[in-house]
Amino acid sequence: MSPRTRRRSRSAPARPLTLGARLRRLRLERGLTMKEVARRAALTESFISQLERDRVNPSVASLQRLTAALGTPLGRLFDEASPPEGRVVRRAQRARLTYPGLRATDYLLSPDLSGKLEMIWAEAEPGGGSGDQPYVHAGDEECVVVIKGRMEIWVGEERYVLHAGDAITFSSRVPHKWQNVGRGRLEALWAITPPSY
Incomplete structure (x- = not known):
């Protein structure tokens, strides 16, 4: 060499x-x-x-x-990213968790998981999402805001379709799953408290 x-x-x-x-x-x-x-x-x-x-x-x-x-x-499991500058997490420094077969990626917006709130930016291609199996978190509550696209989310036995600007809040302990049911990329903001993901 x-x-x-x-x-x-x-x-x-x-x-x-x-x-x-x-x-x-x-x-x-x-x-x-x-x-x-x-x-x-x-x-x-x-x-x-x-x-x-x-x-x-x-x-x-x-x-x-x-x-x-x-x-x-x-x-x-999030990628190890550059350490954030204080409490600011720059776009290039976001830790990432990609689910290739699910056609979805989560980006951690919180500087770390030691605080009282966890923020995640989620993106999914059409048909992408969390998978067929509902899941739960040990946390108390979460809120999802759809920024772009259309999301189908199941919370317990209830099905909801959210469009850009729509939000839903629910207990993290209730089984839930979600999917991009739109024709374009889905972008959504998740807030989970306390951090449990």
Whole structure:
């Protein structure tokens, strides 16, 4: 390798870990086998293996069961971003959690998860969302505001369709799921208290 090549490779930004790689790292840090994590999460060992190799696309509900089995909050799966400047989180510094198969991405707007409020900017392509399985949070309450697009959200047994400017508030402990039912990109702002994602 020439000195010129070495210089370029040193200055190239590191690629963020994939979701599967982050889950594998958490599992290994805890000294757990795939079999043990599968048992704790009530998922198959094959599913865990495929997930760690980014060959399957988990729902938010499956990720919650996995992170609970690993003893860590789901928010720990966000990409490691640049540290924010004080309490300001610049667009380029947002931590990100991408759900490739669900065609959705969450961006953490809160500087960290140590405060009393968690703010998430969610984007989803048409048909994208949280997956087929409803999920719950350990938090108390959340509010969703649709910024752009159209969202179908199920809270318990109730179905709602929200358009740009619409908002909904509900208990985080009630099973819920959501999907972009519009023709374009969905953008929504989520506020969760206390942070529980």
